[in-house]
Amino acid sequence: MPTRLLVALAGCALAVLLNTGSAIGQPSTTPSTPISTPPPGSGGTGDEVVQTQWGPLGPADRDFLNRVKQAGLWEKPAGEKGKAKRADQPKIQEACKHLIEGHTLLDNVVNRAGVLLGHTLPTEASDEQKGWLAEMDAANGEDFDAVFANRLRAAHGKVYAFAAQMRAGTKNELVRILATQAMITVFDHMKVLEDTGKVDFAALESPQPLAAPTAASGEPEPTGDSTEASANPTDGVVPTVPEGTKFTRTAEQGVFGENNGVFFGAIAVLALALVGMRMISRSKKKSRRGSRSY
Numbered sequence: 001m002p003t004r005l006l007v008a009l010a011g012c013a014l015a016v017l018l019n020t021g022s023a024i025g026q027p028s029t030t031p032s033t034p035i036s037t038p039p040p041g042s043g044g045t046g047d048e049v050v051q052t053q054w055g056p057l058g059p060a061d062r063d064f065l066n067r068v069k070q071a072g073l074w075e076k077p078a079g080e081k082g083k084a085k086r087a088d089q090p091k092i093q094e095a096c097k098h099l100i101e102g103h104t105l106l107d108n109v110v111n112r113a114g115v116l117l118g119h120t121l122p123t124e125a126s127d128e129q130k131g132w133l134a135e136m137d138a139a140n141g142e143d144f145d146a147v148f149a150n151r152l153r154a155a156h157g158k159v160y161a162f163a164a165q166m167r168a169g170t171k172n173e174l175v176r177i178l179a180t181q182a183m184i185t186v187f188d189h190m191k192v193l194e195d196t197g198k199v200d201f202a203a204l205e206s207p208q209p210l211a212a213p214t215a216a217s218g219e220p221e222p223t224g225d226s227t228e229a230s231a232n233p234t235d236g237v238v239p240t241v242p243e244g245t246k247f248t249r250t251a252e253q254g255v256f257g258e259n260n261g262v263f264f265g266a267i268a269v270l271a272l273a274l275v276g277m278r279m280i281s282r283s284k285k286k287s288r289r290g291s292r293s294y
Contacts, residue, residue: 036053037115037116038052038116038117038118039118040115040118040120041118041119041120042118043057043062043114043117043118043119043120044057044058044062044119045062046059047059050118052116052117052118052172054116054117054172054173054174054175055170055171055172055173055174055175056171056172057117057119057172057175058171058172060166060170061166061170061172061175062119064162064163064166064170064175064178064179065110065113065114065117065119065121065175065178066121066122067159067162068106068110068178068182069107069110069111069114069121069122070122070124070125070126070129071103071106071155071159072103072106072107072110073122073123073124073125073129074125074126074129074130074132074133075099075103075152075155076099076100076103076104077133078096078099078132078133078136078148078151078152079095079096079097079098079099079100079103080096080100081133081136081137081148082095082096082099082136082144082148083096083097083100085136085140085144086144086145086148089145089196091192091195091196091197092145092148092196094192094195095148095149095152095189095192095193095195095196098188098189098192099152099189102185102188102189106185109178109181110178113174113175113178116174117172117174132147132151135147135151136148136151142198145196145198146198146200148196148198149193149196149198149199150198150199150200150203152189152193153190153193153194153199153204154203154204154205156186156189156190156193157190157204157205158205159182159186160182160183160186160187160190163179163182163183163186164179164183166179166182167179167180167182167183
């Protein structure tokens, strides 16, 4: 009876712990880091650097956010024009599909970033971008293909370099997330545009070598400060929402989810039950031997 009772109690304790662990292991609907929404327009202007819960937000950060937003305001329409004008060209259609899908996701991300950082985003493409769309409206057939592929490819090449610069130097966590995704998606867009066979590589800007290290410090000369970086065009940024970041992150989980403690607690109860059973078994054997000696 004592052995059966001990086993039953251990089983009940183990079941309770594992059921609790299963419930705890479910994704939490509350972010692990509290998120507050600052007032619109509180993200600063001009050369101002504003402290946010995600890190400082400076002029280059705001410029990057603006250009990411503006990219969607001309590249998604460019993709829609290509789908309508070149329905018989599979490679153009594939590039258009990537542009439209990417910017659909991008708008959600950059809009959310603007809200969290208190920065008001633009609502119109730049005059230069509107001019590129006008060129596409006026072109047809292979002329359209050339304008479409080369305008978009040139813009993506510039934004790829700027996104890398922002990813390497920004102090703001949300801007780092955005820059990382920009690099991933822009690379994808460059590839599908090049796959059309219409990109004129000779017309692209040639890369420049990095500055030579200085004799005094051995470090490379700076290639420009944050204000200079804001002058770089960033058309074509298409980040997606990265899983597990503060855009979508729920509670942190360990190796066994959130029920690490519960899991090891259950193992401890089971181990104690086995030890107790072993001790009871030995006690019974000794009592039997004692009774036989009489």
